[in-house]
Amino acid sequence: MVERKLEFRGISKxxxxxxxxxxxxxxxxxxxPFVYEGDGxxxxxxxxxxxxxxxxxxxxxxxxxxxxxxxxxLEDLIKKYRYKTTRIGG
Numbered sequence: 001m002v003e004r005k006l007e008f009r010g011i012s013k014x015x016x017x018x019x020x021x022x023x024x025x026x027x028x029x030x031x032x033p034f035v036y037e038g039d040g041x042x043x044x045x046x047x048x049x050x051x052x053x054x055x056x057x058x059x060x061x062x063x064x065x066x067x068x069x070x071x072x073x074l075e076d077l078i079k080k081y082r083y084k085t086t087r088i089g090g
Contacts, residue, residue, distance in 0.1 A: 002074045003067045005046075008085055010059040013045050019084040023077065033065075041068035041077050 008016060013034065017027065020036035020043045028035040034045040046063040053059070066081070068074035 001067050001069060002071050003065060004074060004078065005063060005065045006078070007061055007063055009051065009061050010087070011062065011085055012060065013048050013062055016045055016062060016064060016085070019081055022084065023080055038077070040070070040073050041066070043067075043077075043081075 017034055017036065020038070021027065023038060025036035025038040025041075025043060028037050032045070032047060036043045044065040044067075046065055048063075049061045050058050051061045066074060066078055068077060
């Protein structure tokens with residue numbers, strides 16, 4: 001099994017979990033680590049912290065672990081997941 005950990009900032013853990021379900025996963029746990037099982041892969045929301053850039057500018061920083069049976073499946077999963085987390089500023 002191959003694995004990769006990423007950090008996402010400024011996106012709620014609820015949205016990150018929803019993105020796993022939109023990719024076909026079922027939620028397995030209801031507390032940290034939140035585990036989502038897909039076909040040949042799983043995702044875990046490991047932790048949530050708050051990062052302060054200034055006294056008033058704070059964002060969430062969430063650690064997410066992706067695991068898959070094959071490297072190609074992992075790469076495809078992360079590509080699709082990153083697409084869902086893309087934010088375009090205006």
